Amino acid sequence: MEVVILAAGQGKRMRSALPKVLQPIAGRPMLEHVIAAAQTLEARRICVVHGHGGEAVRTRLQHAGVQWALQEPQLGTGHAVLQALPHLTDGDMALVLYGDVPLIGVPTLRRLEATAGGERLALLTVELPDPAGYGRILRDAAGRVVRIVEEKDASADERRVREVNTGILVAPVARLRGWLERLGNDNAQREYYLTDIIGMAVAEGVEVTTVQPDAVWETLGVNSKPQLAELERIHQRNIATRLMEDGVTLFDPARIDVRGEIKCGRDVEIDVNCVFEGRVELADDVKIGANCVIRNARIGAGSRLAPFSHVEDTVTGRDCAIGPYARTRPGTTLGDGVHLGNFVEVKNSAIADDSKANHLAYIGDADIGRRVNVGAGTITCNYDGANKYRTTIEDDVFIGSDTQLVAPVRVGRGATLGAGTTLTKDAPEDQLTVSRAKQISIPGWKRPVKKRAEK
Numbered sequence: 001m002e003v004v005i006l007a008a009g010q011g012k013r014m015r016s017a018l019p020k021v022l023q024p025i026a027g028r029p030m031l032e033h034v035i036a037a038a039q040t041l042e043a044r045r046i047c048v049v050h051g052h053g054g055e056a057v058r059t060r061l062q063h064a065g066v067q068w069a070l071q072e073p074q075l076g077t078g079h080a081v082l083q084a085l086p087h088l089t090d091g092d093m094a095l096v097l098y099g100d101v102p103l104i105g106v107p108t109l110r111r112l113e114a115t116a117g118g119e120r121l122a123l124l125t126v127e128l129p130d131p132a133g134y135g136r137i138l139r140d141a142a143g144r145v146v147r148i149v150e151e152k153d154a155s156a157d158e159r160r161v162r163e164v165n166t167g168i169l170v171a172p173v174a175r176l177r178g179w180l181e182r183l184g185n186d187n188a189q190r191e192y193y194l195t196d197i198i199g200m201a202v203a204e205g206v207e208v209t210t211v212q213p214d215a216v217w218e219t220l221g222v223n224s225k226p227q228l229a230e231l232e233r234i235h236q237r238n239i240a241t242r243l244m245e246d247g248v249t250l251f252d253p254a255r256i257d258v259r260g261e262i263k264c265g266r267d268v269e270i271d272v273n274c275v276f277e278g279r280v281e282l283a284d285d286v287k288i289g290a291n292c293v294i295r296n297a298r299i300g301a302g303s304r305l306a307p308f309s310h311v312e313d314t315v316t317g318r319d320c321a322i323g324p325y326a327r328t329r330p331g332t333t334l335g336d337g338v339h340l341g342n343f344v345e346v347k348n349s350a351i352a353d354d355s356k357a358n359h360l361a362y363i364g365d366a367d368i369g370r371r372v373n374v375g376a377g378t379i380t381c382n383y384d385g386a387n388k389y390r391t392t393i394e395d396d397v398f399i400g401s402d403t404q405l406v407a408p409v410r411v412g413r414g415a416t417l418g419a420g421t422t423l424t425k426d427a428p429e430d431q432l433t434v435s436r437a438k439q440i441s442i443p444g445w446k447r448p449v450k451k452r453a454e455k
């Protein structure tokens, strides 16, 4: 099968500089969702008809491996498919999809394809309580489809028909070519309607069949931001349902956002308002607290993220405790049993098993061994304004509070750094290293007092 995706429309009602088909659902352009569906169908060829903002669309989706056909100007849906014809092969079947109908389901499309067989025209139709705005499916007394009439061209009787055209169809390429070349624009909108091919098929004795989608929302199109938000919610609800069916506990399935792929082990729990981006893997028994943002991360079995933690490009071992209010940035690797407490930021660093930084610290470009205790207020000074340097902290080190480690610097195994130390040279193993002005007390010193106002 070959797939034509119509994506030339401007989408004025989005009121956005971003072309409509690039508006995101779950963080990916709508058009990318449609292309993904076509790829799942193992289409031999995917041709996207673009127009408005075409360059931006092509650039954004250049990795998709599709063919592009330019429609300029846009003279209707039939004219749009006509632009794709040079890319299509006679003898094959063509599926027409829409770049602004992003939730179309693969099982529905497989049924449409099967119904078309190798020679029929198969239409995806739905019954709507309020069919306003859609093309209506007109049938004869025997229930056979005879043609589609657009709302603007329909009589009052025809407008009462509640079975509407979703626009999605499958047809034999060779027939399609013949029909499209004969399309006229003698209608209310002066457009070349794709829907006029149905009447032509009937006249030629080509059987026209219809299929209904598994769910009506699959066929919903997006013309405005409210509709974009509505489809986003439907999509997120579907993801949430799938996660729960796989055994994940969601404290509220209406309050999770997955913008990418998430893989969960057994007995994972996710509290409300968490956002998952990119590829995220949560192993068995992972608990995610409320309001966490997790992007491209693997969280090891039994680990817990307390609320408001932000985790990005990070891999953790088992039984880690992160947050609340912790931030791990790209290149963070944690061993087993690592604790990162509130207001601890880690970047491009490896922290080995059972080490802890429980309060207020910045750990950047560091390699930290096992069983290290990083005191409150510890900072690795990794950047001199031009270059970045690493800090190495070996096993069993104890770093007192409010310590600065001016990289490059190494703290030897078992060393202790006294609170308030500014470490500029390596600290030897097993010794106490401290840099601190000596404490003095001044006897008889008096605290200044306020002068009395004169009367």
Ligand code: UD1
Pocket: 006, 007, 008, 009, 010, 049, 071, 073, 074, 075, 076, 077, 078, 079, 080, 098, 099, 100, 133, 134, 135, 136, 148, 150, 164, 165, 166, 167, 192, 193, 194, 195, 221
């Ligand atoms: C079309 C159908 C209508 C159906 C409805 C479903 C026709 C004539 N009518 O109507 O029967 O009920 O979709 O939503 O086909 N496009 C182009 N180039 C063009 C015109 C449109 O690429 O020249 C694209 C648009 O970007 C859009 C899609 O085709 O993705 C549908 O176009 P639109 O103008 O929304 O069609 P409708 O008038 O709603």
Ligand code: CA
Pocket: none
């Ligand atoms: Ca229109």
